[in-house]
Structure formats: structure tokens, C-alpha cells
Amino acid sequence: MSSSPFEIFRRNLKPLMVFLTLLALFSFVVLPALDTYMRRGGGINSDPVAASFDGTDLTLSRVAQTTQNHAAVVRFLYELANLTMQRGGVPQTPGFQYDEQEGQIRAIGIDNNPSDEATINTLRFYNEARKAGFELDDTALKNWLTRLTDGKVTDNEMMGLLMRSSDRQLGQQHLYEQLRMHLLADLYQRGSLVGLTNGQFPVVTPLGQWQNFLKTTQKATVTAYGVVASEYLDTEEIPSQSDIEQVYAEGQDRLSYPNDESPVPSFRRPDAAQIEFVAGHLQDFLDIEKAKISEEQLRAEYERRLAGGDFQLPMDAGDADSSDTPAETTPPVTPDAPVETEPASETTETPAETTETTEPGAEDSSLHRNVDNAVRLVMFQDEKPAPGETESPAPTEPETPTEPETPAETEPAAEKPAEMKEEPAAEAETVEEPATEAPAEKPVMEEKPATEEKPADEEKPATEEKPAGEEKPATEKPATEEPAMTEQGTEEPAAETTPTEEMAEPPASLELEDEPAPTKPQLFDEVRDQIATEMASDAARQALDRAITESNKRMRRYFSELAVHESNVSVGIQTAADAPARLDLKKMADELGLQYGKTDKLVNRVSVEDIGPGTSYGLGSNFNRRGPPYSAMMFGAQMQDGTALPPQPVFSPLQSVDLEEGISYISWKTEDVPEYTPKLAEVKDEVVKFIQMREARKRAREAAEKLAASLADGDTKLADVVPVGKEPNLNENVGPFSWLEQAGFMQTVISEVPELNAVGEEFMRAVFTTEIGAHAVAANDPETVYYIVTPTEFQPEVEKLREQFRQPQQRFMAQLLGNEDARNIVRGFYQAVDKRTGFEMKLADQK
Secondary structure, eight states: OOOOHHHHHHHTHHHHHHHHHHHHHIIIIIHHHHHHHHHTTOGGGSSOEEEEETTEEEEHHHHHHHHHHHHHHHHHHHHHHHHHHHTTOOOOSTTEEEETTTTEEEEESSOOOOOHHHHHHHHHHHHHHHHTTOOOOHHHHHHHHHHHHTTOSOHHHHHHHHHHHTTTOOOHHHHHHHHHHHHHHHHHHHHTTBTTEETTEEOOOHHHHHHHHHHHHOEEEEEEEEEEGGGGOOTTOOOOHHHHHHHHHHHTTSBOOTTOOOSSOOOBBOOEEEEEEEEEEHHHHHHHHHHTSOHHHHHHHHHHHHHTTOSEEEOOHHHHHHHHHHHTTSOOSSSSTHHHHHHHHHHTSOOHHHHHHHHHHHHHHHHHHTHHHHHHHHHHHOSSOOTTGGGTTGGGOTTOTHHHHSOTTTSOTTTOHHHHHHHHHHTTTTOOGGGGOHHHHHHHHHTGGGGGSOOOGGGHHHHHHHHHOSHHHHHHSOTTHHHHHHHTTSHHHHHHHHHHHHHSSGGGGGOGGGSOOOEEEOOHHHHHHHHHHHHHHHHHHHHHHHHHHHHHHHHHHHHHHHHHHHHHHHTTSSOGGGOOOOOOHHHHHHHHTOEEEEOSSOBOTTGGGGSGGGGOBOOOSSTTOOOSBHHHHHHOEEOTTSOEEOOOOBTOOEEEEETTTTEEEEEEEEEEEOOBOOOHHHHHHHHHHHHHHHHHHHHHHHHHHHHHHTTTTSSSOGGGGOOTTOGGGEEEEEEEEESEEEEETTEEEEOOOTTSSSOOHHHHHHHHTSOTTOOEEEEOTTSSEEEEEEEEEEESOHHHHHHHHTSHHHHHHHHHTOOHHHHHHHHHHHHHHHHHHTOEEOHHHHO
């Protein structure tokens, strides 16, 4: 038998092939999974501790599983509440909130923001609640669900919905476990706030409300002189080694940021990174698209829009006046105006005498036929004589029908009261005298029955007079209509009243106010850029979106390739030399019409605001709402809604936008340095400088207090004791300013005083608790300046403040500001629980 290796290989070919295949499967499938498992804490420490309290360790797997169940229960409760409302029910559980305007559920009665941090806090407070003797059995939980559904959903339907919502991962016991845990944890925390809050609103005593009201409403004007601490800095003073070590120990775990002037020692370095980014300016793309539009296209668009009524400006005052002049002759609708307009339209600006002659001649027959009816109507309506009704007997002369035949001009004005009114009629536009001739007005009222007769334009005012009544109409009605009626001796009124009624409606549409104001078109050159911008806007935005999308795609592709490469290196399939070529962002930016930028040094969550994308925000999930700030997305942060943003991995693209400037960014970290505590040797100079500055602060305060003491007699002013050369540090008539400013609903901040340097709580307390003319010493917020302050005025006066405070709304808003003592109590409660239970959060170390 041959012992050749080839012969052996040939005889054992099949077993060898099977072995090699299994080896390959193990290398490419099992080993990567095993590596991932080991990296996540597998092996000996297969389930790392995420947090510990009361001698209990919460493992990462338990926290993750509980968080997953919490998310499923929250989803189920939302669906259950929606189903209840669809069936006409109203959820009755405490803490349920529904926004009717947006049609969305805001709260469901338990924490609706699942996260690992929230799970850890819930578990530890649930443990505290059980130790305190709080319990919830299954019956209580079933009642809670019944109140949530308002009895509109059966138990079987509820469980079926739970199975569908959780993809058959949760059952009734899982649901009850989650509800029991969250309700008891919430009950325990709310129990600690008894007497401090009323539901969601803080409890504030009447005195506390008054103090809050004063802080936001009362304003002060002061004179302030600042003693600068840095002027007392002695760099030659070397602290002892023991002082250096003690200060370092105090601040080694407290984060320190550049230019931090805090009086508290802090030396721990925050996480930092090198950042590279590309930026797309909308204006750049607008300029490109506008250049593509020809002059002919712009002019064509201008003509089209001009024809549609665009680009119209109000005419000058002179033009408007000239255009209004002719309009004045049109009859107005109001009863007061007819005096001026009606006669003008009827007579076409002819003398009053002409009007009289023409009216009788033309309408004699009709007036003659309806005189009797007019007289009867007048007598019926005017049971009580009006002030000018003494002349109403004039209509009783119907026997003289010949008078209308003769020209009204020849008739003496004294013979007929009607004629007396005729004259005012002609002057109606300028004189209000006709009002005194009330008698003529009565005929106008009487003309109603004669509406069938021939219409006349001048009669419009007469119709309006009729509803006005007997007394008022007499003064308001123009004499134009009255003369016509009285001249004919009750014949004229009948004919003239007819038109009045018929013309009552039409003149309304002719009112001057209803007519559009005169305009003139803008010239093409004046609106050329506006037209070009509007024509190019859509194309520019689309081009910008394409460029940003393409950049994001390329950067994400590189990130994915790099992640695959690192995974291959970890299992030995590739080496570092096989890494994909790094994407050249500058070249890509030039190709896509974007701008390129990068940081010259490491930046942290504070200093990152000095670079382009540092002031941008994430893309909001809802319309017109921006997302988290850039620093929180890049470096990670705990958000107000309870969620936690993880830090951005290296070379992972982050998209953000600056809406105010119209700039879109895509950036990534090219280097990431986690936060760390430097050795004492690395920060010894900082420690020494802090100790020297601490001593300088003490000397500056002493100097300020000594200077203030010299003013105690009240005869010396602050300006008189300012040292020579320090006059710029004196600020007079500073203000007025309040203690607090509203920064949002139930949120306030210390008011800014631009003339002074970063004033804070101590400064405001000194100002508003010192009487006018007295003096106090207070440091600014970083304790770099010590101010001697003298209030010179408080406004408004106390009596006015008390009057405002009596309004319920003012007291309510003051209550919402809460109480600093209450906040300190709540803060102390949580710190006490942490200390008593030995609570330690280790979750960040496991991520």
C-alpha cells in the first residue's frame, strides 16, 4: 500500500472536504457571532450589571427585556384608548390626556417613553413602594383597565388586542406586571410630593405667589460699581501641595469646559471630537437657477402676473384725491349722507331754482293723482306732531293743483313753506339748515304709498327718512326732497317718494367704501429679482435636496463599508491595510456644489457651537418643528421627554438644518475622544490657578464690602468713593429690569442686564431686598465681579402692583412658577433615596 501524501489525500478526499466545509462555516458564521457576543459582555461576564440598588444588581438583559415589554404595553394602551374613543367612550384613568385640537393622545396614565434609564428608575422606585407597603392586586388592575376602556371593550377583545399588538409576545400576566410596576413606582414618587404639588401644578402659598409676582413684574433701576476679582490675583502666591491635592480631589469628577469661570473646581475633560462637514446653502442654488432664466422668460412672467393683478401699489395721495372727487356725487346709502349726494345727482350741479321748475313740470300729473293718499298716510303716521310738523298743514292745499303748472321759480318763497325748504335743498350739500324744516320731512314719509308712481333718483333720501321716525328724520333728512313735495302742495311728494323706495337698494352698491383703492403697477426692474427668485425657488430646493441626499448616501455607504471592514479585521479575515479608501468630502462638496468645512482642533458639546453646524438642529418629526440641537445629537444627551440620545459613532453621517439661515448640513466625527479624568500632573497648573483665583475672589469681596461700609452714613454717594481710574466700572441709571423673565410656560430665567457682567441670583436678591438709597454687595454669577449696588427706583408703585395681583390670572401665573424651596425638597428627596439604597447607575459603562 502506497504511503504517498497524495494517495492518502485522494483516499480521504470526501471526509476532508466535509471537514473543510465545516471549518469554513465555523470561521465565517460562528466566529463573528461569538465575537459580537464576547464584545457585548459574553463569556465569564455574560450579563453585565446595568445598575445596582439595595444590594440588587439589575443585569443588562433584564433591563432590556423590561424596556421591550414596556414599549409593547404602551403601544397596546394607546390602541386600547383609541378603540374606546371610537366606540364613544371616554377613558377615565388618572393621568390620561387627550389633545382635542390635534386629535392625539398625550398621556395614557403610565410613563409613555420607554428607555433603559426609565426602566431602571421605575424598578428601583417600585422596590421602594413595595418596601413602604404599597400593593396592587389583579382586581385593582382589572378595574384600572375597565376605567380606561369606559366599559366599551370586553375582556376577550382586550386580550385579543394585546396579542395582536405585541405579536403574541405578551399575555395578561405580562400586562399586569408592567401596570403594577409603573403605577406603584409613580404612586411612590407622587407620595413624596404631597403638599408640594397639586396634580401637575406646584403648591405655592399666597406669600409665595406674591413673591413670584414681584419677581416677574416689579422692575428696578440701580447704580452699580464693580470690583473685579482678577485685579486682586497674585500669581506669585504658590499654594501648598496639600491644598493642590485637596482641590484636585474636589474637582476631578466634575466636567470642565473651556472658558469656564465657575467658582467650583472642575477638571474632568468632557468628550470631544474632530468634525468634518459639508453645507448646502439655499442661496447658492438659487443664484445658479436664477442665472438659467432668460430675460424673455422674466418679462413674460411679469406680463402674465401683471395681467392677473399682481405687482400693484397704492396710488399717491394726490391721485387718490382726484379720483375720489367725482365719486362724491354718487348717492350714499346712509340716511345722513343723502343731503349731500342726492341733490347733486338729480340736479347735476344746477341751482336749486332749476330743480324746482323741472320736477313739477315732469311729474305734475302723477303727483296730482296721489296727493290725497299721501296726505292720509302722513296723518296716519304722524299722530304726534314733530318739531317741524307745524308746517304739515301745507299738504292740505290740494285744491290748488294749478301751482305745480306754474314754474316753482316764480312762486314767492314766503307763500309756501315747501318753497322755503326748496332753497335749503339746493344748498343741501353745504348747509345743514334743511334739518330745521322738519315739515318737509313728513311728506317724505307720506310718499310711501305712492311708490308705484314714477321713480326719481333724487327721492332716495326720502325713503331712508321714512323708517327713521317723525322727529329724527326731520333733522337728518335733506331738504332736497322736501321742497319737491311741498311745492306741489302734496302732489310732489307722491311722485318723489316712489323713486325713493325703488332706489333704496341700488345706491348701496355704489358706495365709495366698496370700491377698491386706486393702484398703479410696479415697473419691471423693480420686481425683476423677486420674479426670478420665485421662478427659481422650486428648482433650487430640489437641486439642494438632491445634493444633500447624494452626499448622505455616499457618506453612509462609506460608514457601512468601514463597519464591515472592522468586523472582518476582528475575525482575522482582513487587515488594517484592506480598509476602504476614505471618502474625500472636500472633493465631493466641490462636485455637488456644496461647501466644505472641518474643525482645526477637538471640540466638545459647548465649543462645537463655534463651527458651522453647531447652531443647527435635527430634522423635526412634525411639520414646522425642529429636532434636538446639534450638540445633543453629536455627543449624546438626556432629553426632557425622558429619552436619551446616544453619541454619534465615528464616520456616521449626521444630517441637520439651520432653518433661519437656510443651510443644510451633513457632518461626521473623524476622531472621538471620550470624557476622562486627567492625572494631577496634567492639570496641576489649572489647579494652582483656581486656588489663586479663589483667594482673589475673597480679597475682591472684602474690598467691595469695605467700600460699601464707607457709604453707611448716607451723606456720601457711590460715585464719590470710586477710586481714581476706576470710573469705567461705575454704571449709573442701570435698568429698569425685573428679577426674572418668562422663558416659556412655567419657565423663567434670571433677567439679563446688558450693562453688567453675567449677573445671577445673588445680585438680584441684593437689588430687590435693598431699600432705595441703601447699599449692598453681591457677586455676579461666576463670582468674577463684586458689585456695590444702590437701588434708585422701583416701579410700578406697590399699590399698583397690589391692584394687578388681585386679578386671578396674575395669581395663577405666579403659582405656576413654583417655589425654590419646594424644588430643593424634591431634589433632596431623590438624593436621599439614592444614598439610602446605594443606587449606582452603570448603564453608560455597558454601552
